[in-house]
Amino acid sequence: MKLKKKERQEKLKEMIEETPFITDEELAKTFDVSIQTIRLDRLELSIPELRERIKHVANNNWxxxxxxxxxxxxxxxxxxxxxxxxxxxxxxxxxxxxxxxxxxxxxxxxxxxxxxxxxxxxxxxxxxxxxxxxxxxxxxxxxxxxxxxxxxxxxxxxxxxxxxxxxxxxxxxxxxxxxxxxxxxxxx
Amino acid sequence: MKLKKKERQEKLKEMIEETPFITDEELAKTFDVSIQTIRLDRLELSIPELRERIKHVANNNWxxxxxxxxxxxxxxxxxxxxxxxxxxxxxxxxxxxxxxxxxxxxxxxxxxxxxxxxxxxxxxxxxxxxxxxxxxxxxxxxxxxxxxxxxxxxxxxxxxxxxxxxxxxxxxxxxxxxxxxxxxxxxx
CATH class of the missing domain: 3.10.129.10 (Hotdog Thioesterase)
Incomplete structure (x- = not known):
């Protein structure tokens, strides 16, 4: 069953905090929505894309x-x-x-x-x-x-x-x- | 000291029997002669080149x-x-x-x-x-x-x-x- 937008965004946020390396594709599958929806969710929640998140994980100076x-x-x-x-x-x-x-x-x-x-x-x-x-x-x-x-x-x-x-x-x-x-x- | 041809060829034959995967380059170094000399030695002794020897080692059918x-x-x-x-x-x-x-x-x-x-x-x-x-x-x-x-x-x-x-x-x-x-x- 699909979640309502607010609920989905809350769970999305939690999930990314727990497993920061998860892809948009995987998230879309989990919530049974399109990848585009996930991208919009991330935009609204100000969650950066995977590559940026990875760079961030280890308080990267690089x-x-x-x-x-x-x-x-x-x-x-x-x-x-x-x-x-x-x-x-x-x-x-x-x-x-x-x-x-x-x-x-x-x-x-x-x-x-x-x-x-x-x-x-x-x-x-x-x-x-x-x-x-x-x-x-x-x-x-x-x-x-x-x-x-x-x-x-x-x-x-x-x-x-x-x-x-x-x-x-x-x-x-x-x-x-x-x-x-x-x-x-x-x-x- | 370089060996005489006959002596070298005897030792060459022994060495190839013991270590069949030895290269012409390595043999040339060992006997302090040119690679060309080793090739001629092998021809005279009817010893096939390395690749052929390898194929031969395991009584290959392939x-x-x-x-x-x-x-x-x-x-x-x-x-x-x-x-x-x-x-x-x-x-x-x-x-x-x-x-x-x-x-x-x-x-x-x-x-x-x-x-x-x-x-x-x-x-x-x-x-x-x-x-x-x-x-x-x-x-x-x-x-x-x-x-x-x-x-x-x-x-x-x-x-x-x-x-x-x-x-x-x-x-x-x-x-x-x-x-x-x-x-x-x-x-x-």
Missing amino acids: NETLKALPIDEVIGEVVNLELDNLAISILDIKEEHVFSRNMIARGHHLFAQANSLAVAVINDELALTANAEIYFTRPVKAGERVIAKASVVGHDKKRTVVEVKSYVNSEVVFEGKFHMYRTTERKS | NETLKALPIDEVIGEVVNLELDNLAISILDIKEEHVFSRNMIARGHHLFAQANSLAVAVINDELALTANAEIYFTRPVKAGERVIAKASVVGHDKKRTVVEVKSYVNSEVVFEGKFHMYRTTERKS
Whole structure:
């Protein structure tokens, strides 16, 4: 049953607060209205679009500069970066990313997004992956938007452990723990 | 000190028998002669070139047909395939595969070669990676040739474990254990 506008807008606001990475498409489906209606709701409620919300989530400065690699070598679009702490990127899954047979995203593209983000978050001129444990927790289809969050969770002198979780809407689709070599000892 | 031709050819033959994946470049370096000399040695000794040797190693029929994906979706060139048993592929590392800064191959390309080979070896219409543990054991540089060997090492009803080892010459550069979903139960 469709909700009345006021009720819908209240629930919409709540839902976006709880799961800020939810897309307009997903919201439209949830409330059984058109995407255009959701956009108008957001406008009236002054809720920015997804991309802006993501940038906002981690009280983003994004003034930091990638150290370990040039930005165009990151797979996906980096929307947030705090070196040696947190990085977020967006990858839109297109036809070139999927198996032709079933339109499911190929593992190495999700891996590439996560792994390059794990490199990007390192505050060092050289960062290389030593090893990783990875989990593909649900298939991703063409047309879906994958948001990867890389968090630095541990250090010893020459290794940094980076955890990456990738989401479609609020569902985890990929998880990885990356053990990264770095050349220099961490200043802390 | 350079060896005499006859001595060199004897040692060359031994070396190729021991490490069949060794390249002409590597042999030239070892014996301190030109690559052209190695080629002539091989001709005189009737030792086929590397690509042919690789095809030969696993008493290759390679009459088998990939089930889980079309051949052009495998990253690297498949040179051997025995479904649900063994697959081998070659990937030449070029400039597009490396970090611009240090010419070291990016992890996701080695991963893509290994992972797509793990898919290819599965005798099923659908194979998806569930999870994996992976190790990058030494950096690979532009110009190097990576030979990946995928072996099926275990099964339960709906999962198949595939181990992949990737080599440059006789050195292991990547190791991975891939746990693969398949749609149908294995006939055995």
